[in-house]
Amino acid sequence: MADPAGWRGADRKRSLLLGTAAALVLAVVATTLLMWDRFTCGGPNNGVREIADECVGVTEGDYVFHDDFTRVQELIREENERVAALGDDLPVVRVALLGTFTFDPVSPMDPGRMLRSLEGAYTAQKRANDTHDFGDRTPRIQLVVANMGSRQHQWEPVVDDLVDMARDEERPLVAVTGMGVSIASARDIARTLDAQGIPMVSTALTADGLAHGPGGIDDAGDEENPTLPGVLRVAPSNTEYIKALRGHLDGLDERARAIIVYDRTEPDLFVASLKQAYTEHLDPYIDGRPVQEYEGTTVGDDPVRGLFAEVTMNVCVSGADTVLFAGRAPDLDEFMESLAASTCDRPMRIMFVATGLSVLNEEGRMAFLADNDLTLVYASGIDTRWNLVPQGSADAPEGYRAFREAYIEHFPSTEHDPEGLRNGYALVNHDAVAVAAQAIRMTNELGDADGPPTAHEVRARMMLLNTAHEVRAGGGTLGYSPEGAGEATGRFVPIVEMPLEPGDAPAPDPHVIGDE
Structure with a gap:
């Protein structure tokens, strides 16, 4: 007759194994449920998750928000990886392009304009990293794409992510460009970023009052005429x-x-x-x-x-x-x-x-x-008739031709595609990243500072983008000063x-x- 104690011992072992297995299954299920929003948007740890049936968040190019963006987001990812792999101990910073990169029938933007926005921003990133067009070639710049959803409703968690990135000591986020359209959420976004000292260079925010007051980048105006400190424009105001x-x-x-x-x-x-x-x-x-x-x-x-x-x-x-x-x-x-x-x-x-x-x-x-x-x-x-004027003509911005040539070099199919330039979004997004890049490179004057510049240090240079530090952008030779209320002097405003x-x-x- 078998030993009862041995039988009971084996049973206890089986029970323990079954219990452990059940606990592991429950843990896996719980983790899957907890992170399901990540798995539905390309997997965990890519910066993107599902909220209200949309994939929103911040990516360095490895998550593609729309099929039309596949090529340009691949180029952004490749450039970001190239910068990371250089291994020469030179500082690296990040700049965000914040906007609407998923769409529904009532989205304020469309894939066409946002495709050109990505192309323009990438063109400026490459010019900043490969040439001296916007100052020294260091710190090197990585570009991240931040999607706040088809109607900008999901801006809060995305902006929270950007704020967290600004605290990264190795590759800090030091500026935000883009910023969507001139509706109420844009004001909330700007206030949140400003409270964290993160400078903003807007592309399509033309409404008056969506920039800083006449006292400089820290000026929030007054109760009767409130403004948004921390915001510069590259497009003209209304x-x-x-x-x-x-x-x-x-x-x-x-x-x-x-x-x-x-x-x-x-x-x-x-x-x-x-x-x-x-x-x-x-x-x-x-x-x-x-x-x-x-x-x-x-x-x-x-x-x-x-x-x-x-x-x-x-x-x-x-x-x-x-x-x-x-x-x-x-x-x-x-x-x-x-x-x-x-x-x-x-x-x-x-x-x-x-x-x-x-x-x-x-x-x-x-x-x-x-x-x-x-x-x-x-x-x-923008006025695409600027293509027809000779270099040096007062009827077109001095830097337009260099922008156009760089843009077509990276996106050659746009040379004979009128929409590539006509909708204006390639130019304004290029110019926004160019402004951020030149302010970033001005921090080199800090001398032997340990590590990359911070968002606060870049913001402190924004009001010095004038005189010797004007930005030769596609829309004009842009200058910023305290009394300019966020407006870019030197910006052309053509009539068509x-x-x-x-x-x-x-x-x-x-x-x-x-x-x-």
């Missing part, structure tokens, strides 16, 4: 766009009769400050004509048919021949359709501001304008009038910020 339009109106042979058409939907900081700039700078042309309000679409929504029926009737009866449009681009298209179908029996001019000129790609839109006696006058962030004839030269005597 006020500068409108100053450029004022110069155009002042040069017309016949005095314009203007009326404002305004989207009262809140909260849209871009539209609100655009209306304010029209009122402040173009009031003599408005001459008491009442503002025409409409309830526009949320950023990214499709416009409602018939939205402008009453507005266009009032515009026609007012006697105006110039519309100052303060709304979003999709609503502008619907407004022009309504105006073309109206009873107005005179030529009409519609004025607007935009980072780029995507409409130039639409042959049907050009024919529509011509057939309906409409003229669309843009104050823009459509329909545009092939071979037209840029308008002479362009508005240049700071030249008044």
